[in-house]
Amino acid sequence: MSKTVNISSPSQFNDVLRGSKLVVANFYTDTSNASQQVAAVFEQLSHALSRPNLVTFTKVNTEQQKDVAQAYRVTTIPTFIIFRNGKVADRVQGADPIKLQSVVNKLSEEVQNLASGGGEAGGSGSGSGSSEANWRGAALPRGYxxxxxxxxxxxxxxxxxxxxxxxxxxxxxxxxxxxxxxxxxxxxxxxxxxxxxxxxxxxxxxxxxxxxxxxxxxxxxxxxxxxxxxxxxxxxxxxxxxxxxxxxxxxxxxxxxxxxxxxxxxxxxxxxxxxxxxxxxxxxxxxxxxxxxxxxxxxxxxxxxxxxxxxxxxxxxxxxxxxxxxxxxxx
Incomplete structure (x- = not known):
């Protein structure tokens, strides 16, 4: 049975973003050949990496959920967006299974870290990976x-x-x-x-x-x-x-x-x-x-x-x- 969540409303999508530290969203249409080309790969990744409250894979039909697609400026089908703590962390546009796999490989490392109690995804919550991997030349202003x-x-x-x-x-x-x-x-x-x-x-x-x-x-x-x-x-x-x-x-x-x-x-x-x-x-x-x-x-x-x-x-x-x-x- 598929673990992928099919999005039926904007409020449901917001609930998914709030309820999972990492979310991988597949923005697709039923009529897109490119969407069909990577559908099987996406489902395989979903089956292998989904974790309750940690990692959730979702599908968003852009013809049925136009508000969600517009909110995240989806103009290419398919588009895959990775959310970390409710924020956009990465995206893959088009039927590019190699790029998608590369992004998900990074995701799998975070999954292993989260599953073993390694702390919050994204470290300080900057949306750019762990604090050790991200150099900054000056401190962040408080609250940003x-x-x-x-x-x-x-x-x-x-x-x-x-x-x-x-x-x-x-x-x-x-x-x-x-x-x-x-x-x-x-x-x-x-x-x-x-x-x-x-x-x-x-x-x-x-x-x-x-x-x-x-x-x-x-x-x-x-x-x-x-x-x-x-x-x-x-x-x-x-x-x-x-x-x-x-x-x-x-x-x-x-x-x-x-x-x-x-x-x-x-x-x-x-x-x-x-x-x-x-x-x-x-x-x-x-x-x-x-x-x-x-x-x-x-x-x-x-x-x-x-x-x-x-x-x-x-x-x-x-x-x-x-x-x-x-x-x-x-x-």
Whole structure:
């Protein structure tokens, strides 16, 4: 007998999220061939990993439960969303059994830990895995979580990046930056600007967010004699709810949601600046554009090692309220 829970209402889905530490939801339709291709794999995983009050596998027919699908911005069929403590932790879009298996392999490790009394899934409740696996350059503001995992990595775009440095994904790596580690070899896990100091980073989100704090880590080498040593960001502009990245001229001219100027005193010993945002202006956010206008010094390049978003996810609201989020104007 299948252990998978078939969702028949938004309230039932909310009950499942509240009643299980880990939830794997299969958003599907009966008419989708892609859904049918991975249905058997999903059922096998459900049978092997389901645990009462710990791990629950659910199926959500998006044609019958449109409110649930809309609340979690499901646009691709099938989509598999993994929830940890009621928050979106990961998602797999499309009939990709290899990716699904990879995500579930991580899940199985958590299942074993939970079943053996290893504590809460997700450690501190940040939605990004255990505290040991997640490096942070600054403490979390009281009452808020690290929600960087809500960034849709595949759709991120970084303009004016030096191809010899890392790519955009390294900015959201959960590991400690190599510049702070004893062994500094291997791939470059930071980004640098290319032709001048400016960078334009576009970050779309998997769900509606409330942003409270932006944490930036920049760890340029301390070689004062080298004119090519990159700089830390100085002036920064933020733009919200843009459907795509901006151009540099456009970013220069547009009025920003918030802009600020960092000084040497803003960077802590971990190379991280903890930047409070005007919370009232960062409600119901679907995307963020970060524009590094210039660097703090006379060089021609700026460097970023990590970007962290701190705040709340829309999934913390009740389903009925989530349905209205898209109709509320952003600040």
């Amino acid at each position: 979580n690290d929600i960087t995992d809500q960034i849709e990595l595949r759709s991120c775009e970084l303009l004016n990046v030096d191809p010899d440095a890392g790519n955009v994904r390294v900015l959201f790596d959960t590991s400690k930056p190599s510049a702070l580690s004893e062994g500094k070899g291997g791939a470059k896990d930071w980004v640098e600007s290319d032709t001048d100091e400016q960078l334009l980073l576009f970050m779309p989100f998997q769900s509606m967010l409330k942003l409270h704090t932006l944490q930036l880590t920049s760890l340029p080498p301390s070689d004062d004699d080298d004119a090519e040593v990159p700089l830390r960001p100085r002036r920064i502009k933020l733009f919200t709810n843009k459907p795509h990245n901006l151009g540099f001229d456009e970013a220069e001219d547009l009025s920003a949601t918030q802009e600020f100027e960092l000084s040497e005193q803003d960077w802590n010993a971990e190379g991280t600046a903890n930047i409070p945002l005007r919370f009232v202006k960062f409600q119901n956010i679907t995307s963020l554009v970060l524009f590094v206008v210039d660097g703090d010094g006379d060089g021609e390049k700026t460097r970023l090692d990590r970007v962290r978003l701190i705040g709340e996810t829309g999934e913390k609201r009740e389903m009925g309220k989530l349905e209205k989020i898209g109709d509320e104007p952003g600040e």
